Amino acid sequence: VWTARAYSTKYPQEIQLDGQSYKTDEWTNVPPYILELTKRQLHQNPNHPIGILRDLIQSNFKDLGYTFYNNFKPAVTTVENFDILGFPQDHPGRSKSDTYYLNKTHLLRTHTSAHEHECFLDCKTPGYFITADVYRRDEIDRTHYPAFHQMEGARIWSKDTPNFEEQLVKDIESIPKTNIIVEDPVRDAPTHPGNPKQDYMTEKQAQLISIHLKKTIEFLVHNVFETARESAKLAGSTEPYLNEPLKVRWVEAYFPWTSPSFEIEVWWKGEWLECCGSGIVNQQVLLNAGLTDDKLGWAFGIGLDRIAMLLFGIPDIRLFWSLDERFSLQFQQGKIATFVPYSKYPGIDRDISFWLPGDSVLHENDVMEYVRSHAGDLAESVVLIDEFVHPKTGKKSQCYRINYQSMDRSLTRDEINVIHSKVENDLVDNFDVSIR
Numbered sequence: 483v484w485t486a487r488a489y490s491t492k493y494p495q496e497i498q499l500d501g502q503s504y505k506t507d508e509w510t511n512v513p514p515y516i517l518e519l520t521k522r523q524l525h526q527n528p529n530h531p532i533g534i535l536r537d538l539i540q541s542n543f544k545d546l547g548y549t550f551y552n553n554f555k556p557a558v559t560t561v562e563n564f565d566i567l568g569f570p571q572d573h574p575g576r577s578k579s580d581t582y583y584l585n586k587t588h589l590l591r592t593h594t595s596a597h598e599h600e601c602f603l604d605c606k607t608p609g610y611f612i613t614a615d616v617y618r619r620d621e622i623d624r625t626h627y628p629a630f631h632q633m634e635g636a637r638i639w640s641k642d643t644p645n646f647e648e649q650l651v652k653d654i655e656s657i658p659k660t661n662i663i664v665e666d667p668v669r670d671a672p673t674h675p676g677n678p679k680q681d682y683m684t685e686k687q688a689q690l691i692s693i694h695l696k697k698t699i700e701f702l703v704h705n706v707f708e709t710a711r712e713s714a715k716l717a718g719s720t721e722p723y724l725n726e727p728l729k730v731r732w733v734e735a736y737f738p739w740t741s742p743s744f745e746i747e748v749w750w751k752g753e754w755l756e757c758c759g760s761g762i763v764n765q766q767v768l769l770n771a772g773l774t775d776d777k778l779g780w781a782f783g784i785g786l787d788r789i790a791m792l793l794f795g796i797p798d799i800r801l802f803w804s805l806d807e808r809f810s811l812q813f814q815q816g817k818i819a820t821f822v823p824y825s826k827y828p829g830i831d832r833d834i835s836f837w838l839p840g841d842s843v844l845h846e847n848d849v850m851e852y853v854r855s856h857a858g859d860l861a862e863s864v865v866l867i868d869e870f871v872h873p874k875t876g877k878k879s880q881c882y883r884i885n886y887q888s889m890d891r892s893l894t895r896d897e898i899n900v901i902h903s904k905v906e907n908d909l910v911d912n913f914d915v916s917i918r
């Protein structure tokens with residue numbers, strides 16, 4: 483939550499973005515450095531790892547009946563990002579601590595699902611893919627960045643198709659086979675409370691559509707990870723997992739606009755990685771998009787950045803945004819090359835400890851934001867390392883550890899001192915904390 487003072491000192495009257503002007507108000511919380519990121523469009527760059535990964539997936543699906551949308555602008559309305567999809571009014575995703583608002587009615591999309599409705603209406607093929615940059619206020623570390631990329635997939639049928647269930651079976655059979663191993667699910671999705679089969683389709687239809695969805699995502703994941711293995715082998719790796727079939731598992735999930743809902747996890751180097759949320763689209767969302775009441779289908783949303791980190795051996799998510807040629811010249815259209823680090827510069831840790839005022843509304847993400855506003859990509863990580871309440875005064879104390887590190891050069895103590903003081907001053911000015 484932002485104080486009035488933070489708002490009035492930080493934001494101009496109007497924000498310009500993609501040829502539109504947005505009047506700022508008490509909801510505005512997009513800092514200038516985030517607006518700058520919207521210009522980068524990494525997924526459209528054919529020689530950038532994110533663009534290469536998008537091309538790879540698109541090429542696997544090019545003859546399977548999908549339209550590809552890659553040009554949606556990041557500013558959307560709260561209706562598109564939340565309401566149309568059935569997000570409850572009190573969903574945490576709507577809060578200012580999680581989402582970048584241009585103003586009360588417009589925000590930077592937090593997921594590609596914000597464009598589902600327009601594609602459902604526009605699309606002339608059975609399915610579509612949307613790739614776009616998405617924005618979330620979040621923690622800072624090697625795998626989290628306030629901007630990342632998602633690819634949305636969706637597929638629709640009409641229940642009025644002659645021999646509909648036989649058609650679904652045929653459509654399932656037309657998905658290319660993989661040798662992927664599917665482990666037992668952690669729990670069956672349809673048993674999740676509030677996540678049942680929808681009344682307007684039969685048990686059989688829901689089952690077949692779920693199978694079509696899962697086989698499609700397994701095919702996608704299989705292609706991407708097989709490419710990752712080949713590339714690792716070419717780079718000389720002899721690790722045993724490279725020769726074992728890929729293992730995945732389906733986990734029950736909940737999304738406001740799908741029912742039932744599933745998440746796939748992929749076993750990679752000894753860990754289950756959450757890759758992709760999905761489910762059978764709620765009929766109301768299809769009706770909201772202007773489709774007729776005979777339509778049914780599935781949707782999924784996959785995060786591209788963490789997968790690209792695995793594919794290209796990229797150790798830190800910030801590198802994707804680097805403008806250093808030692809990074810960008812390593813990647814070429816159609817090639818999955820393993821990133822060769824050009825050097826590792828030492829980081830500098832700085833702690834910041836303070837007492838919070840009694841009625842404090844300071845959120846962890848606010849601290850992250852101030853650090854990023856002053857340090858930009860020099861902020862490698864921000865971690866809340868200590869928190870306690872004074873037994874007598876009842877006052878709360880917090881300590882954050884900030885690691886400053888550059889991808890491209892050595893930092894001096896003096897420049898870090900300057901940045902760190904600015905962070906301290908901002909916290910004092912805007913949140914009335916007292917530095918300890």
Ligand code: FA5
Nearest residue numbers: 593595630737756757758759760761781782783784785
């Ligand atoms: C969604 O965003 C849903 N829109 C996905 C969806 C689409 C569900 C259609 C149902 C139907 P989620 O917040 O879990 O779900 O994000 C989806 C994927 O994005 C995650 O599995 C993860 O791979 C990636 N992701 C999420 N947050 C981050 C982050 N901060 N940095 C990098 N990748 C992230």
Ligand code: MG
Nearest residue numbers: 745756758759
């Ligand atoms: Mg998730």
